[in-house]
Amino acid sequence: MRNLVNKKALLQETLGYILEEELIQEMSEIARVRETVADEIIIHVGDELLMIPIVISGSIKVSRENASGNELLLYYIEGGDTCAMTLQCCVRKVDSQIKATAMEPSLLLMFPVENMDKWMDKYKSWRSFILSSYHSRMMELMETIDAMAFMRLDERLLKYLTDQVKLMGSMELNHTHQQIADDLHSSRVVISRLLKQLETKGIIAIHRNKIVMKEF
Amino acid sequence: MRNLVNKKALLQETLGYILEEELIQEMSEIARVRETVADEIIIHVGDELLMIPIVISGSIKVSRENASGNELLLYYIEGGDTCAMTLQCCVRKVDSQIKATAMEPSLLLMFPVENMDKWMDKYKSWRSFILSSYHSRMMELMETIDAMAFMRLDERLLKYLTDQVKLMGSMELNHTHQQIADDLHSSRVVISRLLKQLETKGIIAIHRNKIVMKEF
DNA sequence: ATTGAGGTGTAACAAAAGTCACCTACAGAA
DNA sequence: TTCTGTAGGTGACTTTTGTTACACCTCAAT
Structure with missing residues (x-):
């Protein structure tokens, strides 16, 4: 388990250009580190989501999986990004609709959902970050749809x-x-x-x- | 053009259970009314977005359209909902990636993007509304993807x-x-x-x- | 070296969806 | 009425994608 100083440095490096110092500090105090190996499944369909992940390094593959075991790649998440969808899933206590798999050894920081809510109220930069994340994911979903429909x-x-x-x-x-x-x-x-x-x-x-x- | 009292009543009725009184008041002061006929195109692909629409009544069809004129229905927006994606498109000054068509005579209220930003900072209920909207749209996109991939x-x-x-x-x-x-x-x-x-x-x-x- | 499991190549066939051609039906304009 | 444009029906065919079956290869464990 990495120590606080380490976590702060990681956050600073990955998100320092977006999030303010004070928020980075707060984040580093409560973040829990999760390291994954390649091909490790981070979230299964149907999992109850309690923590929001932010990817520090590595890359995560997000896919849809239905009851019959059919799968489909939706998008990737790289360093400095988060799956904002997770946030709303947490808040609403809805089980995960997606599967997340590490494509390589990756490093994530996990944050309890209560803090998300607090930061949403307190930090403008956090609001931008989350909105921007939603928007990116949305665009990526549209790209996936384009590919399936038109290619x-x-x-x-x-x-x-x-x-x-x-x-x-x-x-x-x-x-x-x-x-x-x-x-x-x-x-x-x-x-x-x-x-x-x-x-x-x-x-x-x-x-x-x-x-x-x-x-x- | 409907008068202020009218707009406030519409907002109260449609969003009063989510948004606080003060915000409804502010909204009704700056909202511009847009009425559409059936099959009217509200947003074309490539349009520059300057205002965010909230649907009061009727229903809007949102579709993807590529350069070759291929089309694909993405999702619908009904009364009390908004296309949060528009918001980020406005903020980032990105042209619209989608086409929006009224499916029946519909009533929209349009808000300048500057206010969105202000409300985002000021009203918790507005933040929830926008996030919730993003989340819903995201879920609907996933449903569309499911349909295309698995049906x-x-x-x-x-x-x-x-x-x-x-x-x-x-x-x-x-x-x-x-x-x-x-x-x-x-x-x-x-x-x-x-x-x-x-x-x-x-x-x-x-x-x-x-x-x-x-x-x- | 033998065995077995997983990965890949390929032929033959089947199903789903798209295309082309041409037809009829209907409604409104001339 | 006739004409014309749009909507819809249908057969024949093609393309794309999926399925089945089986052969062969590689590699690691025994």
């Missing part, structure tokens, strides 16, 4: 791969075809087929458990 | 029809097949086909420019 699967796949490359900062993606199929809500066979096409076109190289982007 | 078109069509019936409070929908196809981002021929199936099953009756729900 064919091969285009969505390519977008998925380039998004992942940008996010992870590496041309090598350690994914199985099945994992990709899950994220795009398709089937492994179809994804293998389309990946093969991308390989034939010289855009990627396929290896076991790994896809390497060649063009970008 | 077949015939199921989506039936959901669309029942949603419309609930919203309009009438079993008779005055839509052409083309309008439905636009909302669901499909083609007229396909929608006609699926509607025919629903008619054969005894769920609807098809007339020119009109669909009547028989079961519900």
Whole structure:
């Protein structure tokens, strides 16, 4: 468990340009640290939400999952951002509608919901932060909707791969075809087929458990 | 143009149970009334947003539209609700990403964005209202995503029809097949086909420019 | 080295949705 | 009335995506 000074430094570094000193101080006093390994599930569908996470480093994948086990990637959360939706879920005592998975070893700070409410009243910068977060998530959901409504699967796949490359900062993606199929809500066979096409076109190289982007 | 007393009464009736008296008073002083006819387009994609609308009566359809003219229904806004997304669009001076259409003659109150900011600082009830609005829109976007990802078109069509019936409070929908196809981002021929199936099953009756729900 | 599990390739087929072509029906204008 | 534009019906076909089945490969555990 990191100490207070450490937490404050992390917050300062990640959110200092948005949030005022006093708030950073308050936050660092009550934050609880959560470290995750890659592929760790942080929130399950149906979980009762008691704490709001802010991502300090790493990246989180947020997906929808229905009763039949169907999955669909919604958006990513990176360092300095939060899932504002969680906030309202907490306040209203509604169970989580989404699944959150760490894509790499990540560091989160968790805050009890009561403080959110207090900060909302007290700090203008916090209000902006939360509103801005909602807005970003909303835009990202719209992008997801656009992709599903207006793009064919091969285009969505390519977008998925380039998004992942940008996010992870590496041309090598350690994914199985099945994992990709899950994220795009398709089937492994179809994804293998389309990946093969991308390989034939010289855009990627396929290896076991790994896809390497060649063009970008 | 309605007078101040009138606007206050409307606000009181629509939002009095959420917003405090003082805020209602302030709102009624600066609100501008906008009345729309059915099918009037309130916001186009790419519009610069200067005022935030609150729906007093009627219902608004919000859809996504891309450069190629493809369309997709996102969600509806009814009396007492607002499109919080507009707020951030205003603040950030970002052009509208969506199209808003009145589904029936509707009454809106429009507020300049500066006041939003002020109210955000001053009124707790306003903060809750805006956050709650964002949250609702977000949930509705997720429902749309669910439908697109996990339902077949015939199921989506039936959901669309029942949603419309609930919203309009009438079993008779005055839509052409083309309008439905636009909302669901499909083609007229396909929608006609699926509607025919629903008619054969005894769920609807098809007339020119009109669909009547028989079961519900 | 053997075994087994998970990952990938691929052919053959099926289902869902979209497209094209052309038809009829209806309503309002000329 | 006839004409014209819009709405809707339908068959034939294509494209896209999903499914099934099975082969082969790799790697780690035994």
